[in-house]
Amino acid sequence: MKNKEVINHIVDWLKNYAQDNKMKGFVVGISGGIDSALTSTLCAQTGLPVLCLEMPIKQQQKQVDRAQDHIKWLHKKYANISDKQVKLGPVFDALSKAVGADEQKNEDLLSLANTRSRLRMVTLYYFAACQRYLVAGTGNKVEDFGVGFYTKYGDGGVDLSPIADLSKTQVRALAKELGIDEAILTAPPTDGLWDDDRNDEEQLGATYEQLEWAMKEQQNGKTPTDFVGENARVFKVFLSHHNANKHKMEPIPICNIPVHLL
Numbered sequence: 044m045k046n047k048e049v050i051n052h053i054v055d056w057l058k059n060y061a062q063d064n065k066m067k068g069f070v071v072g073i074s075g076g077i078d079s080a081l082t083s084t085l086c087a088q089t090g091l092p093v094l095c096l097e098m099p100i101k102q103q104q105k106q107v108d109r110a111q112d113h114i115k116w117l118h119k120k121y122a123n124i125s126d127k128q129v130k131l132g133p134v135f136d137a138l139s140k141a142v143g144a145d146e147q148k149n150e151d152l153l154s155l156a157n158t159r160s161r162l163r164m165v166t167l168y169y170f171a172a173c174q175r176y177l178v179a180g181t182g183n184k185v186e187d188f189g190v191g192f193y194t195k196y197g198d199g200g201v202d203l204s205p206i207a208d209l210s211k212t213q214v215r216a217l218a219k220e221l222g223i224d225e226a227i228l229t230a231p232p233t234d235g236l237w238d239d240d241r242n243d244e245e246q247l248g249a250t251y252e253q254l255e256w257a258m259k260e261q262q263n264g265k266t267p268t269d270f271v272g273e274n275a276r277v278f279k280v281f282l283s284h285h286n287a288n289k290h291k292m293e294p295i296p297i298c299n300i301p302v303h304l305l
Contacts, residue, residue, distance in 0.1 A: 160197025191288025
């Protein structure tokens with residue numbers, strides 16, 4: 044991949060989209076992970092205003108530290124950066140109490156995890172609407188189109204997706220090219236939706252590199268029966284997530300009314 048050319052292409056695309064739609068800038072949720080770090084840096088390179096929002100909800104301190112360090116780094120490099128921390132923990136706790144969530148139930152825990160993401164989406168759009176900014180998504184290709192590893196109407200609710208055609212491997216390459224902090228480059232990827240420090244690959248059951256491979260093989264028409272051992276296992280893991288999350292990755296179904304009933 045031609046890293047510098049790809050960076051320039053994305054930056055131009057971001058800037059042109061904002062200007063064509065008469066929007067003033069971008070808002071990005073900063074998690075301390077590589078995807079949000081790359082997305083915010085690409086937005087910053089447009090020269091348009093970029094608001095970096097940190098929205099902790101019972102976050103692990105190391106995630107908070109990486110997010111804050113990245114925002115400081117952006118401020119040093121770009122004059123068009125502003126930032127704000129919105130502590131959503133009390134809002135999350137109040138909502139959990141209001142709906143009577145039971146943290147002893149697995150289904151409640153998963154729903155609460157997705158609720159964190161949706162609270163952040165609401166917050167991003169609040170600030171975006173106040174300033175006529177676009178909400179820039181931070182999902183990569185494997186997450187958005189392979190395994191559907193995102194929250195519907197949470198981190199999946201965005202205005203545009205600058206890195207959604209990049210694999211995790213390519214995201215890492217561009218982040219390194221831009222000089223993003225080593226601590227972020229090497230940190231285990233995590234969605235930040237849980238009280239503990241579980242990472243994405245533990246939840247998914249395979250590494251991003253393995254899932255990229257399976258996604259490519261599926262696109263080439265292969266099935267798990269074409270492989271043995273670990274490769275067969277990984278392919279099955281990929282398909283399990285892909286099939287379970289199709290409802291996220293496909294257009295919302297519409298009930299079309301037959302003409303004779305109208």
